Amino acid sequence: MVGRFELVSGWGRTSPSYCDIRRPATDQEVVEIIETAKKTDKQIIPRGLGRSYGDAAQLGGNIVIDARSLDHIYGCDLESGVISVGAGISLDALMRIFVPMGWFVPVTPGTRFVTVGGAIAADVHGKNHHVDGSFGNHVISLTLIGSSGVMELDPSSEDFWATVGGMGLTGTIVRATIQMSKIETSLIKVDTERASDIDDLISIMEATDDNYKYSVAWIDLISSGKNLGRSVLTRGDHALLEDLPIQKRKRARYFDPKVGPKAPLSPPFSPLTPLTVKTFNTLWYYKSPSRKLGELQEITKFFHPLDGVGDWNKLYGPKGFCQYQFVVPFGQEDALKEIIDVTSRSKMTSFLAVLKRFGEGNASHLSFPSPGWTLALDVALGSLGPAKYFDYLDNVVLKAGGKIYLAKDSRVRPDLFSAMYPNLPKWQVIRDRLDPDNLFSSDLAKRLSILETK
Numbered sequence: 437m438v439g440r441f442e443l444v445s446g447w448g449r450t451s452p453s454y455c456d457i458r459r460p461a462t463d464q465e466v467v468e469i470i471e472t473a474k475k476t477d478k479q480i481i482p483r484g485l486g487r488s489y490g491d492a493a494q495l496g497g498n499i500v501i502d503a504r505s506l507d508h509i510y511g512c513d514l515e516s517g518v519i520s521v522g523a524g525i526s527l528d529a530l531m532r533i534f535v536p537m538g539w540f541v542p543v544t545p546g547t548r549f550v551t552v553g554g555a556i557a558a559d560v561h562g563k564n565h566h567v568d569g570s571f572g573n574h575v576i577s578l579t580l581i582g583s584s585g586v587m588e589l590d591p592s593s594e595d596f597w598a599t600v601g602g603m604g605l606t607g608t609i610v611r612a613t614i615q616m617s618k619i620e621t622s623l624i625k626v627d628t629e630r631a632s633d634i635d636d637l638i639s640i641m642e643a644t645d646d647n648y649k650y651s652v653a654w655i656d657l658i659s660s661g662k663n664l665g666r667s668v669l670t671r672g673d674h675a676l677l678e679d680l681p682i683q684k685r686k687r688a689r690y691f692d693p694k695v696g697p698k699a700p701l702s703p704p705f706s707p708l709t710p711l712t713v714k715t716f717n718t719l720w721y722y723k724s725p726s727r728k729l730g731e732l733q734e735i736t737k738f739f740h741p742l743d744g745v746g747d748w749n750k751l752y753g754p755k756g757f758c759q760y761q762f763v764v765p766f767g768q769e770d771a772l773k774e775i776i777d778v779t780s781r782s783k784m785t786s787f788l789a790v791l792k793r794f795g796e797g798n799a800s801h802l803s804f805p806s807p808g809w810t811l812a813l814d815v816a817l818g819s820l821g822p823a824k825y826f827d828y829l830d831n832v833v834l835k836a837g838g839k840i841y842l843a844k845d846s847r848v849r850p851d852l853f854s855a856m857y858p859n860l861p862k863w864q865v866i867r868d869r870l871d872p873d874n875l876f877s878s879d880l881a882k883r884l885s886i887l888e889t890k
């Protein structure tokens with residue numbers, strides 16, 4: 437558990453921080469780190485696999501609890517699919533262990549290299565949000581170690597919902613009991629179709645998304661005019677045994693993915709220029725089938741295409757990139773279209789963007805998902821004028837009654853953030869009770885004044 441100052445940063449491009457990293461092996465060691473912080477007047481933030489894009493899991497000059505070491509499996513019931521695990525275990529590890537036994541994680545983000553603690557703290561969503569909600573909806577109970585000691589929390593308590601989506605600011609989650617999802621096979625039965633523009637896409641998704649457990653659209657943000665928002669929609673369900681050819685049924689549940697070749701270490705310039713991205717997007721659109729039904733795809737191809745390329749984020753070159761994700765309520769489709777239109781007309785180099793339809797939110801005050809359209813896009817920071825562009829998007833989102841996602845943010849203005857999250861004051865009251873010593877904080881919390889009551 438001995439700490440030393442190390443440079444930590446987010447996945448996109450955030451100013452890195454020197455932090456005192458502690459790697460506790462037991463719950464008791466977490467308690468001891470908290471006691472040390474109290475005595476030395478330091479603050480703490482827990483960190484998982486560091487896959488949040490901005491500064492959520494760093495705290496310059498202070499203590500970072502690297503929770504990856506808390507990765508035990510405490511129990512599993514293979515009849516019901518209820519598992520009890522350390523918060524540092526990754527979704528990748530859970531899939532490797534439980535997919536062959538017929539259980540899948542209830543929610544997976546676009547990368548499986550996230551920890552259970554990070555998934556709860558950001559209340560992550562997947563392609564099944566419109567059907568199953570976010571990660572917190574599948575947590576039966578959790579153990580939190582905060583400044584007031586060890587707490588066992590379940591969904592009947594407001595402290596549980598302040599921790600779900602609470603970005604590590606209520607304490608360190610050390611373990612969780614989760615309901616996994618039953619599967620017959622490790623394949624997904626996928627329908628792919630192209631949408632010619634954004635209106636076409638919206639009408640297909642509105643009419644038929646609910647027929648699928650998983651749904652996502654990949655949008656070409658560079659095309660404009662009559663091609664504005666042209667997309668490839670992929671939707672699917674876990675394949676049943678009877679969907680597999682007979683010769684594949686013996687090895688129906690298999691999960692042992694390899695990570696592909698790594699991107700070259702810090703290329704001196706980004707190969708992603710407006711021209712190469714435009715060419716890629718066009719090739720990708722026409723290479724995708726205009727309509728293909730019932731294709732059997734592996735979990736990695738369907739859920740985690742980027743995990744197949746090691747260090748793909750380095751492809752953006754030394755200046756890095758900024759990820760931006762927002763949700764606007766249903767009925768605010770004009771705001772969505774305006775953002776797609778502005779992006780296609782701007783000089784931003786934006787690779788494929790991802791559009792999903794969110795279903796109902798949960799009781800968490802700071803959770804991101806709420807009913808509406810959510811778009812996630814990357815912008816290479818070599819492009820001209822990204823600050824003005826993002827400020828413009830913030831205003832469109834706010835005016836439409838939407839919000840940005842904290843796990844992806846590195847630059848929103850504090851006043852806009854609090855306007856987008858009207859339940860922030862309610863969360864602050866609970867958080868102040870849970871952490872009266874104000875021990876837990878993060879660079880993100882400081883940047884956005886999340887802990888400062890107005």
Ligand SMILES: Cc1cc2nc3c(=O)[nH]c(=O)nc-3n(C[C@H](O)[C@H](O)[C@H](O)COP(=O)(O)OP(=O)(O)OC[C@H]3O[C@@H](n4cnc5c(N)ncnc54)[C@H](O)[C@@H]3O)c2cc1C
Pocket residue numbers: 447481482483484485486487488489492493503523524544545546547549550551552553554555557558559560561562602603604605607608609610742843844878
């Ligand atoms: C390629 C890629 C695709 C992604 N796709 C999606 C997506 O589809 N949907 C989505 O919702 N997100 C997505 N994300 C974001 C990612 O799922 C979240 O940022 C997630 O929180 C990362 O988990 P982590 O373990 O890396 O946590 P970190 O990034 O290390 O931390 C994230 C937050 O969780 C807190 N935290 C971590 N561990 C604990 C703990 N033990 N106790 C208390 N708090 C803790 C941290 O303090 C921090 O505030 C994606 C990220 C990448 C890189």
